[in-house]
Amino acid sequence: MTRPRRPVAVLIGPPGSGKTTVGRILADAFDVAFRDTDEDVEQVAGKPITEIFVDDGEPAFRALERAAVATALREHDGVLALGGGAVLDEVTQTALAQYASTGGAIVFLDVSLSHAAPRVGFNQSRPLLLGNPRARWASLMEARRPVYERVATLQVLTDGLEPQAVAQQIGQHRLRGQPADRTVVDRQGAAHMTSTPPAPTRVTVRGAAPYDVVIGRNLLGELPGLLGDKVRRVLVMHPASLAATGEAIRADLGEQGYEAFAVELPDAEEQKTAQVAAFCWGVLGQADFTRSDAIVSVGGGATTDLAGFVAATWLRGIKVVHVPTTLLAMVDAAVGGKTGINTAEGKNLVGSFHPPAGVLCDLATLESLDRWDLVAGLAEVVKTGFIADPRILELVEEHHAALREWKGADATPQTWAVLAELVERSVAVKARVVGEDLTEQGLREILNYGHTFGHAIELVERYQWRHGAAVAVGMVFVAELARLAGKLDDDVVARHRAILDSLGLPTSYRGDRWEQLLAAMRRDKKSRGDLLRFVVLDDVAKPVRLEGPDPTLLAAAYAEVSKEPATGNPGVPVQLG
Numbered sequence: 001m002t003r004p005r006r007p008v009a010v011l012i013g014p015p016g017s018g019k020t021t022v023g024r025i026l027a028d029a030f031d032v033a034f035r036d037t038d039e040d041v042e043q044v045a046g047k048p049i050t051e052i053f054v055d056d057g058e059p060a061f062r063a064l065e066r067a068a069v070a071t072a073l074r075e076h077d078g079v080l081a082l083g084g085g086a087v088l089d090e091v092t093q094t095a096l097a098q099y100a101s102t103g104g105a106i107v108f109l110d111v112s113l114s115h116a117a118p119r120v121g122f123n124q125s126r127p128l129l130l131g132n133p134r135a136r137w138a139s140l141m142e143a144r145r146p147v148y149e150r151v152a153t154l155q156v157l158t159d160g161l162e163p164q165a166v167a168q169q170i171g172q173h174r175l176r177g178q179p180a181d182r183t184v185v186d187r188q189g190a191a192h193m194t195s196t197p198p199a200p201t202r203v204t205v206r207g208a209a210p211y212d213v214v215i216g217r218n219l220l221g222e223l224p225g226l227l228g229d230k231v232r233r234v235l236v237m238h239p240a241s242l243a244a245t246g247e248a249i250r251a252d253l254g255e256q257g258y259e260a261f262a263v264e265l266p267d268a269e270e271q272k273t274a275q276v277a278a279f280c281w282g283v284l285g286q287a288d289f290t291r292s293d294a295i296v297s298v299g300g301g302a303t304t305d306l307a308g309f310v311a312a313t314w315l316r317g318i319k320v321v322h323v324p325t326t327l328l329a330m331v332d333a334a335v336g337g338k339t340g341i342n343t344a345e346g347k348n349l350v351g352s353f354h355p356p357a358g359v360l361c362d363l364a365t366l367e368s369l370d371r372w373d374l375v376a377g378l379a380e381v382v383k384t385g386f387i388a389d390p391r392i393l394e395l396v397e398e399h400h401a402a403l404r405e406w407k408g409a410d411a412t413p414q415t416w417a418v419l420a421e422l423v424e425r426s427v428a429v430k431a432r433v434v435g436e437d438l439t440e441q442g443l444r445e446i447l448n449y450g451h452t453f454g455h456a457i458e459l460v461e462r463y464q465w466r467h468g469a470a471v472a473v474g475m476v477f478v479a480e481l482a483r484l485a486g487k488l489d490d491d492v493v494a495r496h497r498a499i500l501d502s503l504g505l506p507t508s509y510r511g512d513r514w515e516q517l518l519a520a521m522r523r524d525k526k527s528r529g530d531l532l533r534f535v536v537l538d539d540v541a542k543p544v545r546l547e548g549p550d551p552t553l554l555a556a557a558y559a560e561v562s563k564e565p566a567t568g569n570p571g572v573p574v575q576l577g
């Protein structure tokens with residue numbers, strides 16, 4: 001019987017992880033050939049990689065690399081090492097997923113900067129590390145780690161290990177016909193985890209009491225760790241739409257020895273009221289909640305805002321862990337400690353800064369999310385792209401159709417992968433900003449991009465618009481304002497409209513509400529006395545303040561967003577329901 005030609009193992013990892021050295025040892029051990037796609041690329045191009053970068057640019061190199069990987073996966077039956085950035089390519093990711101699904105071994109050689117540095121040498125042959133090689137390596141690794149971990153079927157922690165020992169561990173743990181489960185092997189050679197989903201990503205939010213945002217799937221087991229060991233009583237707060245999830249979490253906590261209660265809340269913005277908060281204080285009082293007890297919120301941003309506020313105010317502050325179940329809450333509301341409720345006069349006018357003890361972003365919960373709630377969450381993702389991370393904008397531009405047509409549990413692996421990357425990138429930005437400026441003394445205001453006008457729409461529309469839809473129009477408003485103030489180029493304004501439109505988000509608003517909108521904007525938290533203040537852009541990822549703009553500019557920006565018909569875009573249920 002002839003064996004299909006395919007690599008015995010594919011090695012992935014950053015520069016300095018030892019792919020070539022370990023790969024050659026492994027190939028010798030299995031008496032097969034070693035192949036390196038970087039060498040294949042150089043052979044096809046007839047010049048070194050540094051020259052390909054200089055002469056033809058990175059996209060040309062990536063195209064050659066994609067072709068080299070495809071060919072090698074098809075025809076090589078030895079050990080294959082991929083260039084450090086090869087796995088970022090989506091076509092390559094699909095090819096690797098296919099290889100793994102038929103039992104192929106994809107090994108991530110994990111390494112820290114201090115161990116990679118002596119191996120890399122950081123010389124001129126690494127074009128992506130030019131400039132400040134250590135910092136570049138660290139930022140490349142930070143961006144690529146989630147992809148390496150997602151793609152790999154085996155992850156070996158190589159710090160302090162000789163290449164021989166790494167090869168031995170790969171041989172022992174992966175190449176003996178074991179199933180395609182994912183395994184993480186530590187330096188002692190112990191297999192720590194065998195399960196199909198990759199390890200969750202953890203983003204630490206710095207501050208007086210640092211906490212982790214854990215992103216992954218099936219994360220319920222992480223909850224006790226985030227609650228800590230002093231908590232005895234837990235109140236799970238969830239809206240009626242998540243009754244089953246809320247009860248499952250309550251029951252699970254009960255089984256783990258907590259005295260676990262649950263409270264069902266009204267849906268969406270209806271829960272962000274003083275009356276609902278007072279009801280929850282009553283529940284906490286009846287159940288004798290003390291300062292060593294905790295709240296777990298399970299729901300969208302409205303729930304994390306309300307539950308965070310209740311936690312901040314009960315006994316002047318008890319622990320809260322957020323389990324966000326909408327995209328919007330994962331990428332924004334659950335992270336950063338802003339809590340709040342609405343009053344008759346406006347949105348989030350009462351609240352506090354009360355950081356959670358942890359955040360569990362279980363992507364599996366998004367399977368049941370309505371597509372328009374997913375799209376509303378994308379508005380905050382796009383906001384993050386415009387203020388800080390242009391790669392987010394590129395990802396949304398590339399994948400807008402699949403995102404807009406969100407199919408929940410039936411979404412393709414590629415769409416899930418894109419969504420996971422969007423969540424990780426957005427959380428990383430938010431964590432960095434709130435880690436530096438929890439109480440919004442300066443930097444944090446950038447997260448309010450599009451919100452001054454957006455919140456005003458929400459109030460005027462009596463919260464019948466989704467928050468994300470209102471923020472979408474709010475971003476177009478401030479983009480127009482920045483353009484009219486001579487700060488922002490036409491093409492960036494057009495890019496706002498194009499991206500939001502492509503997702504089905506509204507980019508225009510009715511033209512007969514200016515006085516009400518203006519009144520609502522005066523109560524925005526960025527206002528100082530009679531001075532209206534806006535976050536605007538000088539360019540993508542260059543947020544600045546615009547203080548006290550001329551009223552004629554504001555009215556002109558409003559005219560720009562109210563030119564189009566006022567009902568939002570076709571198919572967008574602007575109204576909740």
Ligand SMILES: NC(=O)c1ccc[n+]([C@@H]2O[C@H](COP(=O)([O-])OP(=O)(O)OC[C@H]3O[C@@H](n4cnc5c(N)ncnc54)[C@H](O)[C@@H]3O)[C@@H](O)[C@H]2O)c1
Nearest residue numbers: 241268300301302303325326328332333338365368369467
């Ligand atoms: N504190 C912050 O930093 C911050 C940041 C952004 C937004 N917010 C606030 O967040 C709120 C908007 O959040 P949102 O868009 O998540 O709205 P939301 O909480 O109202 O949730 C939207 C809808 O999705 C439903 N839902 C939640 N999870 C679900 C799931 N897994 N499957 C099916 N349905 C589900 C909810 O019941 C609700 O009907 C606003 O009040 C906004 O002010 C706060």
Ligand SMILES: O=C(O)C(=O)C[C@@H](O)[C@H](O)[C@H](O)COP(=O)(O)O
Nearest residue numbers: 332336338347348444447448451525
């Ligand atoms: O975290 C922040 O800071 C934000 O501004 C994030 C916003 O997306 C969010 O809607 C927030 O609730 C708005 O805060 P507010 O202070 O304007 O009420």
